[in-house]
Amino acid sequence: MSEKALSSSQRAIQELRERIFSGELSAGSDHLESELASLLEMSRTPVREAVLTLESQGLLELRPRKGVRILPLSPDDMAEIYDVLTELEGLAAEQAALAGYGEKDLAFLAGAIDDMDKAIAASDLDAWADADDRFHAELVRLGRNSRIETIVGMMSDQVRRARMTTLFMRPLPTKSNEDHRKVYDAIRNGEARMARETHRDHRQHAKSIIVELLQRHRLKYL
Amino acid sequence: MSEKALSSSQRAIQELRERIFSGELSAGSDHLESELASLLEMSRTPVREAVLTLESQGLLELRPRKGVRILPLSPDDMAEIYDVLTELEGLAAEQAALAGYGEKDLAFLAGAIDDMDKAIAASDLDAWADADDRFHAELVRLGRNSRIETIVGMMSDQVRRARMTTLFMRPLPTKSNEDHRKVYDAIRNGEARMARETHRDHRQHAKSIIVELLQRHRLKYL
DNA sequence: ACATAATTTAATGCATACGCAAATAAATGC
DNA sequence: GCATTTATTTGCGTATGCATTAAATTATGT
Numbered sequence: 001m002s003e004k005a006l007s008s009s010q011r012a013i014q015e016l017r018e019r020i021f022s023g024e025l026s027a028g029s030d031h032l033e034s035e036l037a038s039l040l041e042m043s044r045t046p047v048r049e050a051v052l053t054l055e056s057q058g059l060l061e062l063r064p065r066k067g068v069r070i071l072p073l074s075p076d077d078m079a080e081i082y083d084v085l086t087e088l089e090g091l092a093a094e095q096a097a098l099a100g101y102g103e104k105d106l107a108f109l110a111g112a113i114d115d116m117d118k119a120i121a122a123s124d125l126d127a128w129a130d131a132d133d134r135f136h137a138e139l140v141r142l143g144r145n146s147r148i149e150t151i152v153g154m155m156s157d158q159v160r161r162a163r164m165t166t167l168f169m170r171p172l173p174t175k176s177n178e179d180h181r182k183v184y185d186a187i188r189n190g191e192a193r194m195a196r197e198t199h200r201d202h203r204q205h206a207k208s209i210i211v212e213l214l215q216r217h218r219l220k221y222l
Numbered sequence: 223m224s225e226k227a228l229s230s231s232q233r234a235i236q237e238l239r240e241r242i243f244s245g246e247l248s249a250g251s252d253h254l255e256s257e258l259a260s261l262l263e264m265s266r267t268p269v270r271e272a273v274l275t276l277e278s279q280g281l282l283e284l285r286p287r288k289g290v291r292i293l294p295l296s297p298d299d300m301a302e303i304y305d306v307l308t309e310l311e312g313l314a315a316e317q318a319a320l321a322g323y324g325e326k327d328l329a330f331l332a333g334a335i336d337d338m339d340k341a342i343a344a345s346d347l348d349a350w351a352d353a354d355d356r357f358h359a360e361l362v363r364l365g366r367n368s369r370i371e372t373i374v375g376m377m378s379d380q381v382r383r384a385r386m387t388t389l390f391m392r393p394l395p396t397k398s399n400e401d402h403r404k405v406y407d408a409i410r411n412g413e414a415r416m417a418r419e420t421h422r423d424h425r426q427h428a429k430s431i432i433v434e435l436l437q438r439h440r441l442k443y444l
Numbered sequence: 445a446c447a448t449a450a451t452t453t454a455a456t457g458c459a460t461a462c463g464c465a466a467a468t469a470a471a472t473g474c
Numbered sequence: 475g476c477a478t479t480t481a482t483t484t485g486c487g488t489a490t491g492c493a494t495t496a497a498a499t500t501a502t503g504t
Contacts, residue, residue: 007487007488008487008488009487009488032454032455032456033455033456034455034456042488042489043488043489043490044456044488044489044490045487045488045489045490046487046488046489048271048456048457049270049271049274052271052274052275053274053278056275056278056279057278058369064455064456064457064495064496065454065455065456065495065496065497066455067455080367080369080370081369083367083370084310084367084369084370084373087309087310087312087313088306088309088310090309091309145302145305145306146302147280147302147303147306147377148302148305148306151306151373155369229457229458230457231457231458254484254485254486255485255486256485256486264458264459265458265459265460266459266460266486267457267459267460268457268458268459271457271458286466286485286486286487287465287466287467287484287485287486288485289485
């Protein structure tokens with residue numbers, strides 16, 4: 001078997017991430033290093049390293065003597081993040097279109113789109129969100145820019161927790177998949193400009209929906 | 223006086239950065255944690271923290287038992303980074319134009335442009351690079367997206383060392399400032415699309431010059 | 445009673461120590 | 475002489491303890 005004995009700091013990163021996404025460590029809450037250490041049943045050292053890493057990824061903030069604060073996201077933060085995603089994924093879509101991928105290369109992307117259809121048919125929002133993540137991650141991968149992959153990954157993480165909430169507040173994203181298919185087709189046909197602009201519009205649309213939703217519900221922070 | 227006693231890990235980050243940019247820690251070189259610790263005259267703990275931070279910023283890489291490697295940049299890396307800068311600064315320029323800044327708000331930006339002119343007149347490339355940095359940093363600041371500021375800062379750091387080399391290999395960037403002024407004017411006049419596209423072209427032009435320069439000189443890594 | 449100073453508390457930043465695992469060198473077998 | 479095994483070294487990951495310093499609390503003077 002491939003039993004991978006991962007180090008304590010790796011485990012700390014992983015477990016803290018999970019607990020942040022699940023909401024067990026809720027946005028805005030403060031936690032002492034020693035508290036997290038005993039929670040994860042390890043010493044402060046690996047926790048500290050994990051916390052530094054997660055800070056650089058924008059998930060939390062170190063406030064000396066106050067503890068580690070899980071960063072809340074305001075509507076403005078969401079807008080910022082979606083703007084970054086719009087630009088970088090837009091470029092990725094363009095580059096993917098220019099790469100001249102064949103059907104086989106795009107099979108995974110197509111699969112994610114199909115999965116989203118299925119999830120919508122089954123009204124399974126978690127499955128939809130999962131497939132949506134795969135679509136966006138794969139799109140960026142096809143763009144072949146490792147920096148963009150990293151940045152988009154970080155930004156996606158930051159909105160993951162907040163999206164959980166908003167996902168259940170809005171109607172089923174049935175129209176969303178039309179956009180995805182348009183992006184797919186543009187990439188498949190090498191229409192770079194079309195791929196970029198279609199995806200841009202898609203993301204900007206998502207941004208406005210979410211930001212308005214948050215503001216309408218007076219959710220100052222998530 | 224404002225003597226700010228900064229912590230050892232802060233100092234480690236700062237000093238390591240300086241030594242990376244100066245080339246004292248050259249690209250591709252490996253260094254043991256203990257080696258860096260004695261270099262900075264502190265224990266391994268703060269260097270370790272600094273090294274983790276710098277790794278997340280893309281300046282170096284941790285290779286267990288091999289030491290920390292100062293990351294070299296290939297022409298492809300430069301292309302990746304410039305693509306990211308193009309997109310995000312382009313958006314920043316657009317947003318800055320939409321913000322409706324007055325002359326006072328843009329004074330710092332104008333100052334940087336003037337400094338570049340002076341530097342070129344004096345053939346002072348270091349001063350030019352410095353003013354160019356200020357221009358780009360200020361542009362991004364005016365775009366009012368803290369994530370973009372952070373990312374652009376990181377990407378600029380990554381190319382800083384490499385740019386030192388290329389700067390002295392190419393002709394004086396006299397034309398460059400025409401672009402800067404066009405961007406300035408577009409922002410000043412609220413011409414969002416113009417601001418974005420002018421700046422995009424500017425960055426893409428810089429990208430092609432540098433990448434071709436590196437390839438022509440067969441510089442595989444910097 | 446209020447403001448300020450002194451004292452205590454407690455969380456962090458850092459140094460140090462140690463065990464493990466990987467890399468290297470030495471030794472043994474064929 | 476080469477390969478394989480065993481010993482040795484060495485760098486890293488983690489734990490732990492202490493020093494530092496910011497915050498909280500109490501004390502003191504007006």
